[in-house]
Amino acid sequence: MAKRRGVRGGAVLAGVVAAALAMGGCSALPADDDQRPKVFTTFTVLADIAQNVAGDRLNVESLTKPGAEIHGYEPTPADIRRAAKADLIVNNGLGLENWFAQFVDHVDAPHVEVSDGVEPIDIAADAYAGKPNPHAWMSPGNAVIYVDNLVAAFSDLDPDGAEQYRAHGDAYADRLRGLHDELVTALEGLPPEQRALVTCEGAFSYLARDTGLTERYIWPVNAEQQATPQQVAATIDFVGDNRVPAVFCESTVSDKAMQQVVSATGAQFGGVLYVDSLSEAGGPVPTYLDLIRHDIATIVGGLTGSGGRP
Known part of the structure; x- marks a missing residue:
């Protein structure tokens, strides 16, 4: 289910938020005539998976651009202003987006962690030993879990589209299971x-x-x-x-x-x-x-x- 967080401190991100507010009047984002609910994902891989579930009913965008390094990403004032227009924010979880907790604290939108329900593999070495490896989407089987979480979140956001989200999710999940079979066959x-x-x-x-x-x-x-x-x-x-x-x-x-x-x-x-x-x-x-x-x-x-x- 989508979650909301309370407001918390964070000096660096607080400064970004203040800058976003100060710039809001003089550097507003272009007008958006798209009236569909807006979904922002933290990175491009999630945006593509989410788009396959959403179909044409939702406006899905990634906060980060292609090629961006997601782990240590530093949100910009423009990111804050864009996210302020979101109806739902989608993140991976499992510690991938180190910056996300403070970021979402300053955005009045629900969010969903799509890795919820994944059985994590712990990192075995160095300073991160014992923490979950966040790259769960690199298993197509785990991506099916992502799809199920997105179907539920999108259906909560837009109940009229629930049947379509379920149909899109089922069709995409079938493709993911086929992809799993492809990679096993290729490497066996x-x-x-x-x-x-x-x-x-x-x-x-x-x-x-x-x-x-x-x-x-x-x-x-x-x-x-x-x-x-x-x-x-x-x-x-x-x-x-x-x-x-x-x-x-x-x-x-x-x-x-x-x-x-x-x-x-x-x-x-x-x-x-x-x-x-x-x-x-x-x-x-x-x-x-x-x-x-x-x-x-x-x-x-x-x-x-x-x-x-x-």
Whole structure:
């Protein structure tokens, strides 16, 4: 169900709110003639999933743009003014949006955490050990749970559209289940020595669980972004000891640390994976379904490519 929060402090965001109010009269947003209920999501992946449930009945937008790093995002005065027009705000939860609690405290709109009901996988290492891995959407099976939560929230927001939301949700959930079968089939043929997925961020725990891959990463969540020498050294040791043929990095962070791993081990750089953001419409991953398919193709290509270790 959608939730409301009480007003709380927060010096940084309070300053943003004050700036938004001060700018409101002189830099108002363009007039919006769309009379449909407005739904704002915290990032582009959620916007696409939500749009598939909403159909044409709701105006769905992402607060962050394609390519934005969601973990440490800093809301702007324009974000506050846009969110003030929202009828519903959708966030992931599980600690993904570190900034969201203070942000939503200053916006008079209900919100829904779409990961509610997901069985979390805890982060195993470093400062975040024991906290839930927030990237639950990287399992299409978890995305079905997101869809169910969106159907319920949209039906509360717009009861007249409840039947349509349920129908859209059921149809999209069928596509997600088919996507799950696609990724399992694509990866089931990898031999044991090629089943290690090494990335910059630990964003693939749920996908690795679904497909039987062994996950390793340099840092657990992108809120860190600065790899320590110890993290790089541990990754080098794992790649070298296990003769991992290829390593990967995510689109929203620098691959500099992973390139150190490549130089030290002779593994190939297998390519860029998408997790926290879709691309622009003309890019490689304009939708969530495209994102999962792109990542699977990149992983399989990297781990089985002729450039990998023999």
